[in-house]
Structures are given as structure tokens and as C-alpha cells.
Amino acid sequence: LFPFFLAINICEAYRANRGWVEPGMGPLFTLRENYYPGDLGFDPFGLKPDNAADFANMQTKELSNGRLAMLAAAGFCVQE
Numbered sequence: 001l002f003p004f005f006l007a008i009n010i011c012e013a014y015r016a017n018r019g020w021v022e023p024g025m026g027p028l029f030t031l032r033e034n035y036y037p038g039d040l041g042f043d044p045f046g047l048k049p050d051n052a053a054d055f056a057n058m059q060t061k062e063l064s065n066g067r068l069a070m071l072a073a074a075g076f077c078v079q080e
Contacts, residue, residue, distance in 0.1 A: 014040075015040060018035065018040060018041075019031055019037070020032065
């Protein structure tokens with residue numbers, strides 16, 4: 001169980017160091033200028049679009065897909 005929590009801690013520390021400004025380097029609780037929430041640079045298959053319009057379109061598609069999946073999961077629960 002400890003290795004699981006250690007792995008989560010390392011991932012969260014990496015995300016925090018990549019996205020947030022260090023204390024003392026600027027106002028508290030501010031994001032870095034070049035950081036977009038959720039974008040940690042992990043794209044092994046090169047699926048992330050290069051321009052902003054295509055990226056926004058893909059974000060909308062992913063949100064719609066996630067909402068549909070939540071409705072499907074709720075449907076599974078209602079069946080029971």
C-alpha cells in the first residue's frame with residue numbers, strides 16, 4: 001500500500017512543481033505563465049493539436065464524451 005501512496009505523492013509533486021509558482025517567487029497560489037491546467041506534456045502518440053482552435057475543438061469533444069460516459073454509468077446504476 002505504501003508504494004501506491006508514494007507513487008501518487010511523486011506524481012502530485014511533479015504536477016505542482018510544473019504548474020505553480022514557487023513561494024517567494026511571486027504571489028501565492030498563482031499558475032505559471034506557460035502552464036495550461038491539465039497539460040503536463042504527456043502525449044506519447046502525438047494526438048494533441050498544434051493550434052488553439054483545434055485544441056479547443058478536441059477539448060469540447062472530450063468533455064462531451066465524458067458527459068456521455070457519466071450518463072451511461074448512471075444508467076447502469078438505475079438498472080440495478
